[in-house]
Amino acid sequence: MSLAAPSITVRAPAKVNLQLAVGPAGGDGYHELVSVFHAVSLFDEVTATAADEISVTVSGESAAEVPTDQSNLAARAAAALAAASPAAAADPALGVALHIRKGIPVAGGMAGGSADAAAALVACNELWGLNLGRAALVEIAADLGADVPFALLGGTAVGVGRGDRLTPALVRGTYHWVFALAEDGLSTPAVYAEYDRLRDQAGTSEPAPQASDDLMIALRNGDPKALGKALTNDLEPAAVGLRPHLRLTLQTGLEHGALGGIVCGSGPTCAFLVTDAERALDLAVTLSAAGVCRTVRRATGPVPGPKVFVPERPSR
Ligand code: C5P
Numbered sequence: 001m002s003l004a005a006p007s008i009t010v011r012a013p014a015k016v017n018l019q020l021a022v023g024p025a026g027g028d029g030y031h032e033l034v035s036v037f038h039a040v041s042l043f044d045e046v047t048a049t050a051a052d053e054i055s056v057t058v059s060g061e062s063a064a065e066v067p068t069d070q071s072n073l074a075a076r077a078a079a080a081l082a083a084a085s086p087a088a089a090a091d092p093a094l095g096v097a098l099h100i101r102k103g104i105p106v107a108g109g110m111a112g113g114s115a116d117a118a119a120a121l122v123a124c125n126e127l128w129g130l131n132l133g134r135a136a137l138v139e140i141a142a143d144l145g146a147d148v149p150f151a152l153l154g155g156t157a158v159g160v161g162r163g164d165r166l167t168p169a170l171v172r173g174t175y176h177w178v179f180a181l182a183e184d185g186l187s188t189p190a191v192y193a194e195y196d197r198l199r200d201q202a203g204t205s206e207p208a209p210q211a212s213d214d215l216m217i218a219l220r221n222g223d224p225k226a227l228g229k230a231l232t233n234d235l236e237p238a239a240v241g242l243r244p245h246l247r248l249t250l251q252t253g254l255e256h257g258a259l260g261g262i263v264c265g266s267g268p269t270c271a272f273l274v275t276d277a278e279r280a281l282d283l284a285v286t287l288s289a290a291g292v293c294r295t296v297r298r299a300t301g302p303v304p305g306p307k308v309f310v311p312e313r314p315s316r
Helices: 073-084 086-090 112-127 134-144 148-153 188-202 213-221 224-230 236-242 246-255 277-290
Strands: 007-025 031-051 054-060 095-102 156-161 165-168 175-181 260-263 270-274 295-301
Touching: 007 112, 007 148, 007 188, 007 213, 007 224, 007 260, 031 054, 031 112, 031 148, 031 175, 054 073, 073 095, 073 112, 073 134, 095 112, 112 134, 112 148, 134 148, 148 156, 148 165, 175 224, 175 246, 175 277, 188 236, 213 224, 224 260, 224 270, 236 246, 236 260, 246 260, 246 270, 246 277, 270 277, 277 295
Parallel strands: 054 095
Antiparallel strands: 007 031, 031 095, 031 156, 031 295, 156 165, 175 270, 175 295, 260 270
16 A cells, blocks of 8 residues: 655636526525536645644735635635544544645635635545545535535536536537736625625515526537627626726726626626637736736636646655
8 A cells, every 4th residue: 555645736726607696595694596617727726745733824926815724715624624534533633734826816706715625625635545536525515615616626517506516517619718806805795795785775586596598508519709798797796886996897808809708706806708819818918008907817718627736756
């Protein structure tokens, strides 16, 4: 039997919601959703090194805004995995030093924290030699947050319930994206609260959320033009209400060649779909020059879920 490696690095992608249809909040405070998740090539890397207890360090852009205590979602993922594994009974001191390298915008609506949690689950499962299957990891993921199960899956998938009951979607082709990153992050609960406030103010009662046929057909046909038209996000008015300058960011992207533009999840990152890599570069330059965002990123999707990145050999 080989020894478990002392250090494992896993790379996990960000997501954009191609559709986010929000229904009423349930008794648990969570809203009923239909969410079409799409994993894109912006990555966080999580390195898990054997240790006596669970600890977290963070580097990369906006690292200072990420908590390094036990509230960090990757630390909670490691603790939940340790608690769920039969090995924990035999070895109650299952620990890990997690190092997170941020490439996904922090509090940007792109599920960076969920990506870190998914990466930590995959890395610790390997590091501790637990051999838990995907289904067992998904069960732990669902308790950590609504976006964590998709972060384990990757690709493109339709989520219902809290957004955590997933069915992979049929997708043809690769899509080119430009992301406009904002100065400050937005809190997801704050955006949902603003969504509730706007809905109460309007006095509308929302119908049960439905997956968009136009969107699913566009994905199946590999048709970026149709996909651009079909992008929708029910949280967008709430995010724009809390950050009014996002209106100008979206408008600028749409006026300069984007096939569609949308706030990512609860925001404030804005996502623009373009036809190809060349257009992506053009739009990235335009958005930067226009000064309508803090910085830009280009990416493609869909990409697979977390992957072991640099498996190191055990030292002797
Ligand atoms: O599950 P997660 O911790 O990512 O969710 C963060 C917050 O987003 C929740 O506390 C809740 O306020 C809001 N949310 C929601 N309905 C969902 C998913 C998230 O209201 N389906």
